[in-house]
Amino acid sequence: MRNSLFPPRAAAIAAALVCVAPWCACIHPAYADDNAAAEAQPSVAVQTVRVQRAAIAQPVRGFGIVAAGASSVTTINLPYVARIVQMRVQAGETVRRGTPLFVAQADPAAVLAAAQARSALTFAQGELARTRSLYDKGLATQSQLASASKAVDDAREALAAQNQTGIAGGNRTVTAPFDGVVLQLSAAQGDQLQAGAAILQLASGNGRDARANVMLGVEPADAAAIHPGDAVTLRGLSTALAKTAVEGRVVLVGAAIDPSSQLVSVGANVPLAQTPFIPGTRVAADIATRPGTHWIVPRAAVLKDGDNAYVFQITPQNRARRVAVTIAVENGERYGVDGPIDPVLGLVVSGNYELKDGMAARAGGDTPR
Numbered sequence: 001m002r003n004s005l006f007p008p009r010a011a012a013i014a015a016a017l018v019c020v021a022p023w024c025a026c027i028h029p030a031y032a033d034d035n036a037a038a039e040a041q042p043s044v045a046v047q048t049v050r051v052q053r054a055a056i057a058q059p060v061r062g063f064g065i066v067a068a069g070a071s072s073v074t075t076i077n078l079p080y081v082a083r084i085v086q087m088r089v090q091a092g093e094t095v096r097r098g099t100p101l102f103v104a105q106a107d108p109a110a111v112l113a114a115a116q117a118r119s120a121l122t123f124a125q126g127e128l129a130r131t132r133s134l135y136d137k138g139l140a141t142q143s144q145l146a147s148a149s150k151a152v153d154d155a156r157e158a159l160a161a162q163n164q165t166g167i168a169g170g171n172r173t174v175t176a177p178f179d180g181v182v183l184q185l186s187a188a189q190g191d192q193l194q195a196g197a198a199i200l201q202l203a204s205g206n207g208r209d210a211r212a213n214v215m216l217g218v219e220p221a222d223a224a225a226i227h228p229g230d231a232v233t234l235r236g237l238s239t240a241l242a243k244t245a246v247e248g249r250v251v252l253v254g255a256a257i258d259p260s261s262q263l264v265s266v267g268a269n270v271p272l273a274q275t276p277f278i279p280g281t282r283v284a285a286d287i288a289t290r291p292g293t294h295w296i297v298p299r300a301a302v303l304k305d306g307d308n309a310y311v312f313q314i315t316p317q318n319r320a321r322r323v324a325v326t327i328a329v330e331n332g333e334r335y336g337v338d339g340p341i342d343p344v345l346g347l348v349v350s351g352n353y354e355l356k357d358g359m360a361a362r363a364g365g366d367t368p369r
Contacts, residue, residue, distance in 0.1 A: 043360040048314055048346030054296050056336040057288035058329045060226060062216035062266055063237075067203040067279035072213040072267075073183060074202045076174065080167050080195050081107035087189045089200070094273060095176045102174055102199060106167045107192075114162040121155035128152045180204045181272075183279050203279045204269075212251050212267025216285050223264035225289040226253050232268045233286045236277065246270050246277060250287060294328050294336030301349045302327065302335050309337070312352045313345040314363045321345070322357040 067073065086103040089095060131148040134140035186198040193199065204213045214234065218226065230250040236242060248270030257264055268285065270277075277283065301311050302325065313321045329336030341347070346363055348355065355361065 043362055044320075044351050044354045045362045045364060046312075046314065046320075046348045046351035046355070047364045049298065049301070049349050051295055051297055051341060051343055051347045053293055053343075055291060055293050056296055056329050056331055056334065057231070057291035058225070058331055058336075059286040060218055060222040060289050062218040062285045062287060064214060064216035064266075064283060064285065066272065066277050066281040066283060067181070067183065067213050072204045072211050072215075074177065074180075074204070075198045076101060076200050076202060077196050077198055078104055078174070078193065080110040081193070082110070083107070083192045084187050084189055084199070085171055087185070087187075089182045089185075091182055091185050092278065093182045094180075095182060095202070096179050096273075097176055099176045100173050101176055101182075101202075102187075103171050104174060105171050110167050114167040117155070117159040117162045121152070121159050124148070124151040124155040174199075176202060178202075178204060179273050181279055212269055213272060214248070214268045214270050214283065214285070216266045216268060216283075216287075217258065217261050217263030218266055218287070220257055220262075220264050222289075223253060223266070226250060226266055226287055227289075228252065230291075231288040232270060233288075234268070234270050234277065234283050235285070237282045237284055241276060241281070241283075244276060246272065246275055290329055292328060292336065294338055295325070295341050297325075297335050297337055297341075297347060298349050299330075299333050299335055301347050301352065302337065303352060311337075311339075311341070312348040312355050313342060314348060314361050315345060318361055318363065320348070320355040320357060320359045320361050322355075 082104040084102055085105050088100045088102055095101070128145075128148040128151070131140050131145050135142070135145045180202045183201040183203040185200050187193055187200070204211050214232075228250050232248045232250055234246045234248060236244060248268045250266060251269045252267040254265035266287065268287075272278075297311060302309050303311070308324060309327050310322055310324050313323060315321050323339055323341055325337040325339035325341070327335055327337050348361075351361070
């Protein structure tokens with residue numbers, strides 16, 4: 001018998017391997033293809049942020065000037081002939097309600113007219129009492145009694161008109177009717193003024209005054225979104241005032257386009273007392289329109305597909321989830337959007353252009369909003 005090169009056990013194992021080898025050779029390529037497909041599946045590196053709902057408004061930019069509106073300026077005068085005895089303020093001075101503005105002395109003729117009105121009433125009342133007594137005794141007629149009564153009424157009205165002017169003997173101190181700024185002096189100490197003549201102009205500077213003390217011009221397309229009560233943030237156009245901000249409210253919105261500027265006028269009431277915004281200061285303002293509570297997301301997070309807007313969030317399984325949203329407000333680099341956003345999931349702000357719904361993603365971690 002011919003001797004074998006392998007022991008019986010080794011020969012059996014070798015024979016088995018020879019049989020299995022072709023089968024392994026057949027299935028190995030398929031197994032390799034599956035691994036390659038798994039490794040080739042796209043995975044996008046993204047950056048995410050946390051998202052939350054909060055109040056946001058869409059700003060409308062306007063430009064204007066402090067105390068430019070006629071409604072914010074009050075002319076101080078006297079309804080009788082008077083002489084300015086002493087001027088207590090100067091142009092540009094800030095005053096509070098009750099601050100003395102000037103001292104005036106009524107013309108002697110005006111004071112005499114007021115005294116005569118008082119005397120006329122006293123005389124008419126005496127005549128009425130005497131006529132009534134005679135009438136009761138049958139010594140005066142009904143017509144005489146009616147005439148005496150009418151004389152009392154006329155004298156009383158004449159005295160009331162004199163009292164409304166505030167005429168009094170001696171000097172009278174006129175005070176500021178509200179907080180504001182002396183815009184212009186039209187009279188000087190010693191001047192003799194006619195009734196109703198302008199003495200000074202006072203520009204409103206008190207936030208409690210409902211009048212507009214800042215007039216702004218806005219584009220006609222933006223005016224429809226502005227309403228009385230909208231918040232206004234005022235800043236100066238000069239370098240020195242660019243970082244100084246004052247808050248106020250819209251009090252009026254124009255209903256026509258100004259022919260010279262082609263803008264719509266918007267009046268705002270801003271408390272400017274004790275601020276560097278003196279009358280005549282040129283300013284810029286951001287008017288907060290369409291205020292509301294929405295999801296606040298960075299502008300970079302929102303993508304558009306035609307007229308439809310959407311964002312991506314990353315699920316716990318590291319998959320991209322496409323969420324349809326509606327843009328309600330645009331505010332600089334932020335959007336206020338509405339939609340089924342999950343506040344627990346990260347919102348993609350970088351790498352979202354490469355994503356598709358359900359695609360694998362590698363989040364680089366949440367960053368602060």
